[in-house]
Amino acid sequence: MTKQDIFNQIKKKQSFLCVGLDTDLTKIPQYLLENEDPIYTFNRAIIDATAPYCVAFKPNLAFYESEGINGWLAFSKTVAYIRQRYPEMFIIADAKRGDIGNTSEMYAATFFNEMDLDAVTVAPYMGEDSVKPFLGYRDKWVILLALTSNRGSHDFQFTKDENGERLFEKVLKVSKEWATEDQMMYVVGATQGKLFEDVRKIVPDHFLLVPGVGAQGGSLEEVCQYGMNKSCGLLVNSSRGIIYADNSEDFALSAGKEARKIQLEMKALLEIYL
Secondary structure, eight states, X not given: OOHHHHHHHHHHHTOOEEEEEOOOTTTSOGGGGGSSSHHHHHHHHHHHHHGGGOSEEEEBTHHHHTTHHHHHHHHHHHHHHHHHHOTTOEEEEEEEEOOSHHHHHHHHIIIIIISOOSEEEEOOTTXXXXXXXXXXXXXXXXXXXEEOSSTTHHHHTTOBOTTSOBHHHHHHHHHTTTSOTTTEEEEEOGGGGGGHHXXXXXXXXXXXXXXXXXXXXXXXXXXXXXXXXXXXXXXXEEOHHHHTSOOSTTXXXXXXXXXXXXXXXXXXXXXXXX
């Protein structure tokens, strides 16, 4: 999927919402546990309810790997269902991989060849040779961790060198030379607020995957004010606030309502900033 394809969907749906499929068996409606595959059953209902209001889905691998082979099967079936039912959707594996070259080659083959995902999140700490293998696939994306939404982001990401350059700025400046804005996105947490201005000084045209709106307290309006570019350039993720909006048999209906609410906010913001 190209950058233009993503932007076309944003314009069509008047939304830049990414729904995070962080499916936790302890949090889904308990009656679903009677199903042979409760994770997939839950995901399918959430996908159908929210698809009209979002442009991307992001399964977080930790929630599937923790369930062993059954989790992997549910993940595989979820991706296949989205591909078949909603082929226009951008699908992100939130895996945060990144290792020496030959290992990254295997990770890339897993997510892009075997699973047919559009993008995978990658950690930059090991440098270029750990990221390059993911960039060898046509119309596939690396989403590099840059400035995250968690409290611990201050432990390393704001560390300054002798010239006063912060580590997250170094990551952006160096990594943008590895690929164009048609293959590389960056994770920038919604809780970072005005720092989106600093990010945009370095990567003005790249898409940003933005977690942290909703349960983590990030401001959607602030993200748009400081982070939106001429092609929107934002995929804003919401997970818990949508998929766990209700724990009853109406869980999917409630998830759809929450997604619709965010989509309407996004439509209004697109009219202001785009």
